[in-house]
Amino acid sequence: MPTSTWNRHHILSLADFTPVEYDAVLQTAASFREVLSRRTKKVPTLQGQVVANLFFEPSTRTRSSFELAAKRLSADTLNFTSATSSMTKGETILDTAKTYLAMGCDIMVIRHTSAGVPNAVALEMDRLGERVSVLNAGDGQHEHPSQGLLDLFTICSLIDPLQPRLELLKDKKIAIVGDILHSRVARSNIWSLTASGAEVHLAAPPTLLPKLFAEYINDGEASGLDGRRKLFIHWHLEPALRDADFVMTLRLQKERMTAHLLPSLREYHQMFGITRSKLKWCKPNVKVLHPGPVNRGVEISSDLMDDPEFSLIQTQVTSGVAVRMALLYLIGSGKAV
């Protein structure tokens, strides 16, 4: 596995990921997928290391798959949930992190409702001169790097299961549809997919696009935000879906909406919900992804979500374990045990 090409200590964002790093994750995850297909699915790679899952916001997939990934690598795991912790008695986030540091934690996996919390903890660990690595498991509306990487792995693996790599997406068209404004997943996906050379088309109502993007919109469509990455923006679904190879749908993140941004769920589904009939605009073998959790019948029709001919949603969850094993391995294997 390619640790020799890996120098990153924390994984906080995909904004500055290099093609070499993407390929290192894809290659390593493919090796771990092979490990996970064996009868004995465990390797001793991180034996003696401690991985703490510090979740200050609810999660099913990310939290459980990081825990399983750490266990498959033989690391010891600690699981923290803010609601049942001493934060209810006034302890701060940084003091909580230092408490886990004092227990000998090697890797902290952090999810928080506020953007920047994993970065703040990473800065504090670096300031203290500690070798602890921080992995961002989703911070506010900022980023969700491990989800971006598992989505990349899922798509690349479909094209070449044995050698998933970034360049496979060079000529692909990928649509990202829905609540772009509040989606940290969309931000990580935009970084990774545009880095591959794929054409990425965003489709959302104007109220669910970041204001920055609105400046680039002309008659409902825009292109090439920085002239290098192939990013296109649409207020309507059809141009985004036309001849698309992959469609990524997003949940409406009502918990992050501070204003009334939508007409009604029914109308939203009619305009931006992914259904079998709308997939006719795409390439015939189009595949649909969703990071989960899904609101059935809103951003995607229930029948489509369950149709293995189109839906990669369960594959994404399976990919998540191998990709998170790869991330823990790549940042953990350089640490002295």
Ligand code: CP
């Ligand atoms: N995709 C994702 O982050 O799901 P969870 O909130 O269940 O972790």
